[in-house]
Amino acid sequence: MKRAVILTNAYSTLPTGLNQAERLKSEFERLGVSAEIRRNGFFASLDKDGTVINNFCGYDFCVYLDKDKYTSAILEKSGLRLFNSHAAVRVCDDKAETHLALAGQGIPMPPxxxxxxxxxxxxxxxxxxxxxxxxxxxxxxxxxxxxxxxxxxxxxxxxxxxxxxxxxxxxxxxxxxxxxISTSAGKDLRVIVIGGKAVAAMQRKSDTDFRSNLELGGTAKSAEIDERLRDICELTAKTLNLDYCGIDVLYGENGEYLVCEVNSNAFFGGIERVTGVNIARLYAEYICTKIYG
Ligand SMILES: Nc1ncnc2c1ncn2[C@@H]1O[C@H](COP(=O)(O)OP(=O)(O)O)[C@@H](O)[C@H]1O
Ligand SMILES: [Mg+2]
CATH class of the missing domain: 3.30.1490.20 (ATP-grasp fold, A domain)
Structure with a gap:
């Protein structure tokens, strides 16, 4: 039997995160993969020689919806394939690390x-x-x-x-x-990249705040992915080795795009509603192709 585990944070009860896990589970089941949603816990530990003691067997892969970098490191040491990988989540979780990892790779960013x-x-x-x-x-x-x-x-x-x-x-x-970036005050783009391909984009806008986050009252509409935006976002995901991400892009001067930040664990409910793209399905299909061919 094909078996997957979807791990959420040990403590978080945020409905958006739990809903994300449910959406992925149902898409995996459509593809014939039995997916179990679990909260993160002490599933693996290290003995005095650094050998992994694993209580977490039988899964072909793990969709890691958490950012807990210690658990992801141990799970990878146990041989479990994580989507996204430990290293990719760790670098994206820290905006300064992300900036340093992307610097010098031909990706425009704000100074x-x-x-x-x-x-x-x-x-x-x-x-x-x-x-x-x-x-x-x-x-x-x-x-x-x-x-x-x-x-x-x-x-x-x-x-x-x-x-x-x-x-x-x-x-x-x-x-x-x-x-x-004053040309982007109160608006930006959110682009989802799965398996190296930019698959959906929305423009987010706020009339009351320079931050366009939907959680702070921003509104969103579907946006076109032109060639330049596609190139920048796909290069960003590739440089950071991300299977899945949501990239925030600012509008610079003269139509320039600037990568603002990269979310390894981007929520997809909002962008699915706005664009009609089934992100959970695309991500599940990508993972199944990677694991089962
Ligand atoms: N350098 C900047 N210039 C203008 N607006 C910015 C800049 N950085 C961030 N913002 C705005 O603030 C929002 C939140 O910043 P971001 O770096 O994406 O942090 P978060 O992880 O909290 O979403 C962005 O979506 C954008 O609207
Ligand atoms: Mg952001």
Missing amino acids: TVAGLLCYDAGASVRSNDIDFIARTLGYPVIVKESYGSLGKGVYKADDRHELEVLCEKLKLVPHLFQKF
């Missing part, structure tokens, strides 16, 4: 500076570091928590005072600074 890591709550942010950010990126400037999602960890500083306040507030969490 970005990784924040300096601070381990001392008593230390103050240095004035010359603020000067550097202001000089390099100008105002307004975007400040992002490296591990944020759904728009929650993305901020805009309009002047030096706001930047200083944000730097102090975020000092102890990994973060980055990014040029504010």
Whole structure:
């Protein structure tokens, strides 16, 4: 029997995530694969020699809807094929790591500076570091928590005072600074790439916020994938070794596209509704071809 496991986070009860798992399960079953949805747990561990002790046998593959990088590492060590892989999820989860991995690969992105890591709550942010950010990126400037999602960890500083306040507030969490792309204020594109092919895109727009995330009240409509957008998104997914992803793309000057961030675990409910593309089916079909030929 063909058997798969779909793993969700150990703690999350977000209906969107659980719904995503159900949608994939039903598409796998259509393809003759019995898929079990499970919450992440201590399915494998390492003994004193680093050998994997596995309590998690009998699955042909795992659709990893979690971002827990420790569990994904151990599951891969046990020989289980994860979609997406441990390394791909780990790099995408950290926006600064994603930027560094994509830099120099011919993928246009907004100018970005990784924040300096601070381990001392008593230390103050240095004035010359603020000067550097202001000089390099100008105002307004975007400040992002490296591990944020759904728009929650993305901020805009309009002047030096706001930047200083944000730097102090975020000092102890990994973060980055990014040029504010004013031509894209309140709108961007979300493109889904599966198995190296861009398969659906939507434009997201907000009238009230510079962040266009649907979770913050943005609205969406289906968008065309022109050749340039396709090339950039497919190259991005390939560079990061992603089987599946949702790429956020900003509108730069003169019709230029700029990769804003890459979501290895992008929710697909919204884009399915807006575009009519059956993302769960395409992803399940891609995985089955990879595993069973
Ligand atoms: N450099 C930028 N310039 C203009 N808008 C931006 C910039 N970076 C992010 N945004 C807006 O903020 C939203 C959230 O940022 P993003 O990096 O995608 O973080 P999240 O993971 O929280 O979605 C984007 O979809 C976009 O609308
Ligand atoms: Mg985003």
